[in-house]
Amino acid sequence: MLISFRTRQFDSESTLPEDSYYGEDVARWLASQLPAWSTSVIPEDWGWAVTARKNEYRYIFGVYDHDINDLTDEGVRWIVRIFNQKDDTNWFKKLFRDTPPLAHNEVVSELVQILKEAEGIAAISTAPLE
Numbered sequence: 001m002l003i004s005f006r007t008r009q010f011d012s013e014s015t016l017p018e019d020s021y022y023g024e025d026v027a028r029w030l031a032s033q034l035p036a037w038s039t040s041v042i043p044e045d046w047g048w049a050v051t052a053r054k055n056e057y058r059y060i061f062g063v064y065d066h067d068i069n070d071l072t073d074e075g076v077r078w079i080v081r082i083f084n085q086k087d088d089t090n091w092f093k094k095l096f097r098d099t100p101p102l103a104h105n106e107v108v109s110e111l112v113q114i115l116k117e118a119e120g121i122a123a124i125s126t127a128p129l130e
Contacts, residue, residue, distance in 0.1 A: 001082045001103040005115050006123040008075035012065055023048045026078055027063040033114045057107060058085035074122040081129065082108060 010026045024041070027048035031039040037054040047064025062081035070077050082103040108126060115124045 001108050002127050002129055003080045003082070003108070003111055003115070004077055004123070004125050004127075005080075005121050006072060006074035006077050007118075007121045009120045010078065012071075012076045019045075021047045022065040023063045023078070027061075030061060030063060030080070030111075030114070033118075034110075056086070057104065059083060059103075059107060060085060061111070075120075077123075080111060082111070 010023070010029070012022050016022065020043075024043070027041045027050050031037075031041050031050045031052070034050075034052060034054075037052045037057075039050055039052045042049050042051065044062070047062060050061040050063060052059045052061060060083040062079075062083065064079055065076055084103050084107075112124060112126060115121050
């Protein structure tokens with residue numbers, strides 16, 4: 001599952017070191033909004049990841065800017081890709097492949113609700129990974 005949203009609240013303009021990506025502040029903010037989850041934020045070669053655990057749930061929330069040049073009055077478009085680590089059909093290979101891992105509806109709903117309640121976040125949408 002993929003969640004996209006727009007905001008101006010996070011950095012999308014500073015100069016980054018080579019091989020770095022915008023989104024660290026988004027990932028850290030998202031992790032801070034999940035107090036019932038055990039989280040950590042790690043850099044990846046495609047963006048930032050929030051590893052998250054709660055009860056039987058084991059997820060990676062991949063965070064990255066979709067296109068910093070796609071700026072509207074609401075801000076740039078950010079993406080959160082939701083990867084269920086307990087999907088036994090080899091979730092890692094599905095990271096950017098044709099067959100998406102399954103996400104629990106309650107996890108998607110929790111993330112969408114966090115975004116809806118946050119000030120300055122707009123244009124929230126969800127879509128299956130393609």
